[in-house]
Amino acid sequence: MDVRNEMLKLIRNRRDGFSLEQPFYVDPDFYKVDLDLIWYRDWLFVGHNCEINKPGSFLTVQVGDYPVVVVRGRDGEIRAFHNSCRHRGSRVCTADRGTTARLVCPYHQWTYDLDGKLIFASQMADDFRKEDFGLKPVACESVGGYIFICLAGEPADFAPFRAMMEPYFAPHSLVDAKIAHESTIIEKGNWKLVWENNRECYHCAGNHPELCETFPEAPTVTGVNGIEDDPELLEHWARCEADGLPSRFRIDDAGQYRATRAPLLPHAVSYTMTGKRAVQRNLSDRVSTDRIGTLMLYHYPTTWNHVLGDHAVTFRVLPVSATETAVTTKWLVHKDAVEGVDYDLQNLIHVWTLTNDEDRRIVEENAFGIKSPAYEPGPYSDLHEGGVMQFVDWYARFLEPRLVQGERPALRSVA
Ligand code: FES
Ligand SMILES: [Fe+2]
16 A cells, blocks of 8 residues: 555544554654655754854754755845755755855855855856856744744745744844754654653653753643643743743644743752752843743744753754654853853753753663554553643644645645
């Protein structure tokens, strides 16, 4: 049976409140459909504005088969291009990041300006038209200090996400922060397992001793159910909003993105072993209140985030294969915060470095067990895994109309 039909059948027959069938987590053909219908079609978080803060600064990213370069132009605009030379296709930018006056292909030195126009190609025919061979653009938007790209020819409307996300993030000045540290780990598990693990804290008490020093395990904090009934959350939102910080739980109709601000444990203001701040200088000059907890954002399929008073930790998920996922973590601090003076780097990154490694191990064990022929979908906990069910429901709902043969829904209506 055609793989799309097989996926459609399994999605339509899936048992509500249960994990997915094995092939969704292990099968290379299912993975290819995930790439085609989700990763190559939707908005993806790739990095932060502050990482490419000078004209000519660029970063590169690999999404499935697509290498992409994101570069800041001389006019200050951030643009994205397919990182594939219009001569014979070589990758133009080979570094993860850098700063350059022009984008020069290493193969035969075709040279592109920062806006993608081809400006030099030696010894081509007299009638060669450089204007026909600029780098192909990739849709690119930025909001609240986050850069998103979309590989689709007709990207979904970015405006609704921007409208929801910007008020929450603008006060935290991430657009003007600096990256104190970055790490990328490869987790040997399908990207959906990485997400499922992220969307619950049922596993926290048994696996995250460091994070549990400061982060509440309450399902209302991680999940999507019972939130409006949690008096602690209501009190936190009211206090933060009185200080001008949007905080209430908001989720879009399709369930693809959510923002909310949650309190940390009562003694804690930051993700450190003591709960004390890791950075003496506030992340944003616009936020002086100390007890703001954590502003959490997720946007499927690429990012979840924690923004605190003293720093932010952001996460980027990119699929590598059916059974491997790259998770990139960045710690952001005030642009003028000085390592060794305002913060000790090891203290700043300690909790999430260990937490990431613990999550990697969990995801890899989960993937290992799912490969067993004896695996069958198991029931999620209603109390603790509402967020996981929400993720899996989003996945199934997002995919189903795209899998229906001949049906090509307008992306604007569903993303
Ligand atoms: S492939 Fe880029 S210059 Fe030849
Ligand atoms: Fe975890």
